[in-house]
Amino acid sequence: MTTCPLCDGSLRPAYRNPHATFADREERLHLVxxxxxxxxxxxxxxxxxxxxxxxxxAGYETYYGHDIFDFPRRDAENLKARDMILRHLPARPMPSLLEIGSNKGDLLYLLKEARPDCNVLGVDPGQADDRGVPTVRDHFDPERFASRFDVVVLKHILEHFTAPRAFLAGVKQVLADDGFLYVDVPNLEWILRDATEGFVLHHVGYYDAHTLALALEGFEAVDMEQEASLRAVFRKTRAPHRPGARGASEALGLCARLERNREQALRQVEDMVRRGGRIVYFGVYTIFRLLHRELRRRMPSAVCLFHDDNFAGEREPVFGLERCGDFREDDVVILCSNNSQTLDAMERGLAGKGLFLVRPWRPLNPATPSPDTP
Ligand SMILES: [Zn+2]
Known part of the structure; x- marks a missing residue:
């Protein structure tokens, strides 16, 4: 029987999507x-x-296939991560920093730009073009590193591990005794509170401040920011570790609400499409690809378009959907993000146009009451 990867406690079903899709693959799986x-x-x-x-x-090997961002990517997420790490980077000359899962090296590039004397190194199995950021192109193996690092960075990595305790023990091994660990994960508290599309096949563990502290045995949090991402800096400690038990009842209730909202919203979209409405995806990144694969299965005859002010092409590159020039009154506009701050901004920008907006997962139609919002 499977037990909790953090505390070996017993597990109970919380959320399921029988036809979950990957952003960049055709396969479907039952997500539990x-x-x-x-x-x-x-x-x-x-x-x-x-x-x-x-x-x-197979997915990791083709990870860069749909990459459409400039290098280095100076988005809010990277800049906030950079600034938090810089606050804890030792002031002494030439500190060393390792990022595990460094992708193309965007964050390392930004850190080096701000602290040129910092020795940065990345580890990532993806075969990206050389951008001048020193990177070991392989999976992380603590035995490969002869010296230890002042700072280790895990930016949107921990949520992918099925055995987080073993991985974190390896991380601890390569971190200096007075070193700092930076961790950045999707914030479960925000997913549940705002009922956003947060449970996806490519994320395995869903952390909040409590379970992150539980996973990081032998560490104490010294800095934390809570948004759609949970960003925290930890340092090694010898203090005894045992965050108290909490139970799952609150999370189970919020998961059930999210599952209900999702199904209701999708049924409303199906209804609009049956009456001739077009689907317009607002934003063409990961969540768009996940949703379009799923909606294509449920509503194969739907007319689907995209709109994205940050993407210049007339057709988006993955499915070849055409750009929506002018919105029509019966268009169903699906806001493609799982970041509630981004969703708020999208919603403000489209307010007052009389459009049927779907916020995954919360339909917003002036003519239809929203189901079950918090
Ligand atoms: Zn547990």
Missing amino acids: VEACADCGFLFQTSALDPEYRRIMR
């Missing part, structure tokens, strides 16, 4: 998230399926 009855950790047990592992392994 379970909650630990003891510590409240939410964990995607469907990620333990051998089929899941096979698909993900």
Whole structure:
């Protein structure tokens, strides 16, 4: 029987999507998230399926196929991560910093720009073009590093591991005794509170401040920012570790609400499409690709378009959908983000146009009451 990867407690079903899709692959899987009855950790047990592992392994090899961002990517997420890390980077000359899962090296580039004397190194299995950021192109193996680092960075990495305790033990091994660990994960508290499309196949562990502290045995948090991402800096400690038990009842209720909202919203979209409405995806990044693969299955005859002020092409590159020039009154506009701050901004920008806006997962139609909002 599968137990909680953080505390070995027992798991109970919390959320499921029988036809979940990957952003960049055609395969579908039954996504199952379970909650630990003891510590409240939410964990995607469907990620333990051998089929899941096979698909993900293939996915990492083609990770850069849909990359449309400039290098280095100076988006708010990277800049906030950079600034928080800089606050804790030792002032002494030539500190060393390792980023595990460094992708193309955007964050390392930005850090080096701000602290040229910092020795940065990345580890990432993806085969990206050389951008001048020193990177070990392989999976992380603590045995490969002879010296230890002043800072280790895990930016949107921890949520992908099925065995986080073993991975974090390896991280601890390469971190200096007075070193700092920067961790950045999707914030479960925000996913549940704002009912956003947060449970996705490519994320295995869903952390909040409580379960992150539980996972980081031998560390104490010294800095934390809570937004759609949970950003925190930890330092090694010898103090005894045992965050209290919490249970799963609150999380189970919020997961059930999210599942209900999702199904109701999708049914409303189906209804609008049946009456001739077009689907317009607002924003063409990861969540768009996930949603379009799913909606294409549910509503194969729907006319689908996209709109994105930050993307110049007349057709988006993955499915070849055409740009929506002018919105029509019966268009169903799906706001493609799982960041509630981004969703708020999208919603403000489209307010007052009389459009049927769908915020995953909360339909917003002036003519239809919203189902079950907080
Ligand atoms: Zn647990």
